[in-house]
Structure formats: structure tokens, C-alpha cells
Amino acid sequence: MLLSHPTIGRLVLSAAVTCALAAPSYAEDILIGVATAQTGGLAPYDQPSLAGFRMAIDELNAKGGLGGKYTAKLAIKDTRTDTAATITAVQELVDAGASIIVTPCDADATIAAGQITVAKRIPTLTFCGTAPVLATAVGDNLFGTYPGDNLQAAVIADHAYAKGFRKAYLLVSPDSSYTAQLPEYFAEVFKKKGGAVVGTGSFTMGQPDFSAIVTAIKALPEQPDLIMTAAYEPDFPAFIQQLRAAGVTTTVYGADAIGTATVQGLGKLVDGTVYTAAGYPTPGGALEAFNKRFATTTGHAAESAYEANGYEIGLILDAAVKAAGSTDPIKLRDAIAGLDKLPIVTGTITYAGTNGMPVRAVSLIEYKDGKPVYIATQTPAAADVPAAAH
């Protein structure tokens, strides 16, 4: 086919424009897609995480961008704690050319997002999803950032056993890998140490009525020393309210998801409840300093360790871009996977040698008189951490 001259001219022109757009420039951008739940059940986790993440990106951009070179642009979408909405949002962000995807604080939503990002191996980081399975379920481009369920459970079991508890009751929900498996990891470590599980109860997330479970606990032939659950809002408040209302005073242990203002606001109900976090703002420590800076920057106080964790994701991405020297998703993925003892707010984080769930310290915290009280920060020995379940 013969082309007339004006058409050829137009083709040349458009090719030139395309080249100009694609050519590297000194002020290059990197698009980060953030598809997280700013409303719904995961909002208590994704809201603070996003606040911390934004703060990190703002600070990094002020210093010249990620790796000192690429200005980070955030495309933020609310997934409303809905898996279908998460998939749609992630697809749109990938289509828009995101080099990195940040997903909700939930393994199931993150795995769903990973189904889309795996094709281009776009690094996909969950805010605080903790089920170890998320790192291996789809592909090697998915990364946890918060201490994994098995890591947290090992620390909690260790603490419970050291406190003299020998008999545990597990409260699980099959509705999410977090609520289903974390207590099981706990049981695995607890039994290995010499403890026993005297009963297991199962609930549906969002169920208002725990009276039948509470009655079953009261009627156990062998009363437990503690109840271990990974329930969170609104289930955790409902459970402990009804447990205490029935006159059961057994200590209840949870995990990181009950480190929220709502649970803290339950006051006396949660007295003696132990939970975990990625860190604790000890006086004079780095996390306390971060929280102060966070409060000055955003105008409201950090209420959990999720703000810091969100901020740390910014640091992880900065380090990865620096190492990769590029915004190419695959190079970024490789760079994240190679991070070793990267200094972050709460200590260090290591991906090198892991399958995507980071090695980092876990803090234990106890609610006393409506306030979180620090117990200890530990990094469990690798041999004590149960293998990831599938």
C-alpha cells in the first residue's frame, strides 16, 4: 500500500512524540498504585497504614524522589474491604502503568491482587497482611511487610508458656487465613513446648452472637488458662464483651489486629489481653520519635504500629529503587527480594533468604487499665517458627 506524503509525515511526527515521552529524563516519575481498604472491616488497619505510607512518600519526594531520583506518584483507590473491588482497582492501576502495587492489610485480598500483578511480576506489597501463605500463593512478586502470623504466633506462644500457662482454648474463624491459621501456629509452638489445647471454637466473621461459644467454654471439663484468638473488629470486642458478661475471667490473647484504638477503648474488658505489633514506642526509642514526627506532620497522633509500618514500606521501596536504579517492575522485585538488614523505624527488615515474608522483630504488648503496656521485643529463633501452612 502506498502512503501519501501527509500521512507519512504524521506517522513520523507521532513516533517522535512517543520517543520523547519514553526517553529517560532527569525528573522521572514512578507510579505507585495503592489499592487498599479505606472503608469497611479493614479500615482500622489500612487507614493508619496509608497515613504512614503517604508521609514517607512526601518526605522522599521532598528529597528528590525514590532512590533520590524518581518522583513517586501515588494513585490511590478505596477497595471497601471487598475482594472484587480490590481486583478491579488493581487492574486499573496496572493498566495505568503502576510499577509497584500496595494492597490491603489482608492476605486474601493481597493474593487476589497478586493474580493480576503476577503476569508482569509487578512487586506487590501488603500493608500488614500477615498470613505467610500470601508470599507463596501466586508468585515471587508478592511481599509481606509486617511480621508473619507464624512469627507472631511463635512469640505469643513463647510468652504464654513462660508465664506459666499450660492449657489453651483456640477461637478461630475459617473466613480468613489470618483468623484461621494464626491460632493454629500458636498451638503448634505451644504444644511443642509442652502446653495443651483443651478446646477449639469456630465463629463466622461479623457474627454478633458469641453466647453459644462462651457457654461451651464455661462448660469445658478442663478450664483453659488462656484463650488464643486472631479475631479482630467487630468480632473481638463482641467476643470479649460476651465472655466477660458471662463471668468468664480467663485471659485472652490476640495478635497484631487488636492493636487498635477501638479495642483499647474497651477499657477494663481487655485488661490483661496480650497482643503483638511490629514495634513499641519505648521512651527515647526510634518509634516514639517517629510517632512524634507523624503527629507534627499529619496533625493527629499515631494510634498503632501500622502508621510506622506504612512509613517503612516507603523506606523499603526507596531502598529497592536505589538498588535497582530503575522503575522496571521486575528489577524492583529482585531488588526488594535482595534487601538484607535494611534499617527501618522499628529495627531492621530482611527479605534476602526468605520467600517473601520478612524477618523482623515482634513486640509484645499488654492492655492494662485501658493502656498498652510494653512487655518485650523478640526475634524468635528460626527453629521455633512454624512452617507456613498452605
Place this chain on the structure above:
Amino acid sequence: MLEVGALQVRYGEAVAVEHLDLALPEGGVLALIGANGAGKSSTLAAISGVVMPARGSVRFGGRDITRLPPEQRSRLGIALVPEGRRVFAALTVAENLTLGGAMHLDRAARAVRAEEMLVLFPVLRQFYRARAGTLSGGQQQMLAIARALMARPKLLMIDEPSLGLAPKVVDDVFDLLAALKASGLTMLLVEQNVALALDLADSALVLATGRVVLAGPAPDVAASELVRHAYLGH
């Protein structure tokens, strides 16, 4: 007392009543006659406010009520005993009567009026605490009329009172209507049994496909060729 001018009633595209005029003086009894679908019930519906006329006017006691909702017309003194009686089946006879006068009379006056109704309809006293749904057809018709009368209406409209009733019961109902007429109550009657209706009424309108085809004093209408042929079987 009641004046209807150039009334048109339509349901979407279908015209049920076309250019109907009627006037009913105080104390008078008017019968509406016609085949099924002639527009009799639609006329009552437009006067009671259950449907809004597409055109024309309805005046009651000198006041234009064309656009008033049914509950306000009831309070002005218009009562309708609907076709099929429509008693509140799940409620007791007593409750049906109470609701009939709920918006018109205070508690004490209601009790007095209910007692009057029980005198007028002795059968209702027997079933006073029974659910209306358990009554026979004739008893339900009595209750429906009594419920309408509770409000001490100025105009009583009755739609097909004899429908589905045994002949003996029909006679009872018409005896009662005659007594109401004698007491001076203004009535508008729609009735399939044309002979009975014309016997009771002072004047009559004959409707066919939504239009008035004949109007006049009841004896004249009864004597007309049209009515004798079509409705009285002569």
C-alpha cells in the same frame, strides 16, 4: 348536596367515565344503573376520592372537593360502602366499628354511636368480639354499612350491596336501606338488581360504556323502554 360536573375518569388510556353530570339533593336517593364496566364504580371512586378524575368537578355541600384525598372527604361526611364489603377481616366487629368513627367522633360519642349501630344491626351484637372475617356474607355487608354509618355521614354511597347474598338476606339489606332513607339520609346506590334499586331510589341514571344514556325520576326510568328491555327483562 352533591354535584358532579362533566366528570371524566380514566385509567391510563382507558376511559371509564366520560362527561358525567349528576346532582343529588339532600335527603335524596339516586341509583346508578348499568352493565358491568359501564362506569358505575368508577363514578363512586371519583366521588369518594379513591381515584382522581381526569377532568370535571365534584362539589359537596357547596365546596369543591375534586382534588381532596379520600380521608378528607370522609371527614366532610362522605361515606362509601365498597363493592365486596371490604370489612377488616383480621379485626373484630367492635374494632371495625371503632375505625369507622375514629376520625369523626371522640371516644364517648363513638361508644354511643356503636350502641346505636348494634340496635340497628342486632346480629352484630352477637358477634361483637369476633373477627369480622368469620362473619357470613350478609353479616359482613351489615358490618360494612354500620362501619360507614359510624361516622354519621351526610352522604352514604353503597356499591353493589346485594352482590353474592342470598335472596332473603338481600331483602334484609334493602329493608334497612329503606329505613335509612326514611330517616332522611342522602344515598347514592349502585346496584345490579335494577328492580330493587329503582324501588328504593327517587331518581336514577343509566350508564353505558361510561356515558349517561338516561336520567330521570326513578318511576320514569323504570318505565322506559331501555330499562324495561335491558334490565327488567320485559
Place this chain on the structure above:
Amino acid sequence: MLLQQVINAISLGGIYALLALGLAIVFSITGLINFAHGELMTLSGYALLAALMMGMPLLPAAITAVAAGALAAMAMERVAFRPMRGASVTSLLLTSFAVSNLLKVVFQNAISARGKPIAMPDWMAGVVPIGSFTIGVGPLISIAVSALALLGLELFLRRTVMGAAMRAAAQDFNTLRLVGISANRVIAVAFLLSGVLAGIASLLWIAQRASVDPMMGFVPVLKAFIATVIGGLGSLSGAVAGGMLLGVLEVALQALLPPSLAPYRDALVLSGIIVVLLVRPNGLIPAVDTARS
């Protein structure tokens, strides 16, 4: 243990009954299944929270919460549903979904997308010893409040003229208007009652869950809907029966199922309901024949 589970079942069933009644009372008169009923609960919950935060004692705060639910229900009718009067059941249903979602978004944006804790006073967390075992005060209060609310509603419907009008409206709204009773008033009272029921149910619900969040109305309205369908859509006594049955089924399965089968609990509850509907397609206590405009 058995007695305790029976009390649990009655307590939960009572809450479901109140919720189902709130739906049924509006449906029986207007043909509307108000899915925004759950948001009335949420709103009552926030009113309770606000009242407690302003330092009100529990009882006045609870009354404030119920009043807020009642007022909100009437406002909802006036603003959203009155303009839709006479529309098809489907349009009404869609309107109620829209109202429900709109309110959720308003709660999320105006208050917070996240839960707010409401700790119940200590005495509600007490126990009553009965012989060798103990029974929680919470479920007993819940049963007492549900029973009082049901009794109050029954008295209202049986002993007052407005109550008789409401029952008549459920059967034949047009004829009721013919005897002079205002449609707007009857519908407004129906919404008022549903708001009061939502408010009371909200208090009992919150006493169990100890927090309020924008989504808290979703599960209860779903349960209430199921309960009204089991009971017979539009039938008030059916709604109570359906709510009770649902509560009993849920507690019984929670108590009896071994942990390995526990994930199937909701599926089993719904299967049980399908069986009920197969045997009695119009529900446990079907509504009387209605002539609705």
C-alpha cells in the same frame, strides 16, 4: 449448660424478632422491604455513643438512642419513601438499598469508617448464680427488654385506635382511607414504630458487640429479612416466630456442631430455612390476604 444455651437462644431470637418486626410492620402497610433498617440501628448506635460521651447516664442515653432511631425512621419515610408512594415493590426495594448505601457513606465520611468502642457498664457484665451454675446478666436483660418491647407493641396494636388502624392498613389500605384515616399518618406511625424497634434492637446488639461502626447494620438487616421470610412476609406474629426460630437454629448449631463442621453453620441454617419454606411456602404464619394499592 442446656439451660444456658436455651437462654442464649431466646436472647438472640428476641433481638432477631425485634428486627424482623421492624421490617414487617413497614412491609405490611407499604409493601416496602426497608433495607435501610440496619442503618437506623447504626444511627441509634451513634446517638447512644454521643449521649454517653456527653456524660449522660445509661438509661437517658438509651432513651435518646431509641428516640433518634424513631425520628430518623420518620425522616427517612418523609424524604425518601413518600415521593415513591405507590411505586412497585422493586422500585421501593431499590430505593431502600440506595438509602442504605448513602447512609453508610455518610457515616463513613462524617463520623469514621472505623469502629468506636462502647463499653457497657460493669453491672451488665455481672452474673446471677442459679444453683450450681451462673447465668449472665446481659442475656437476661436482653430477654427482658425484648419481651417488654414485644408486649408494648402488642398492647399498642390491640388496645389503641391507631393500633387497630395499623392492622387494618396491613389488610386494606384504601378502605382505611375511605373511613377517614390519613394514609400519611398511618405510614408515619409505622415508620416510627420500626424506628423504635430498630433503636431497641440496636441497644441490645451493641451491648453484645461493644462497638459501633458504619457497617454494623448490614448483618442484622439480613437476619431480619430472613426471619420475616420464614415467618411469612408481612405477618407480624410471623416475624416474631421467624426471628425466634432463626435465633434458636443459630445457637443450636453453634452449640452442637463439632468444630470440623462449624464452617458449614450458616449454610446449614439457610438449608433449614429452605426446608421450612418448602413445607410452608408462605412462611410459618402467613399474612392475611391483603388488598394493597
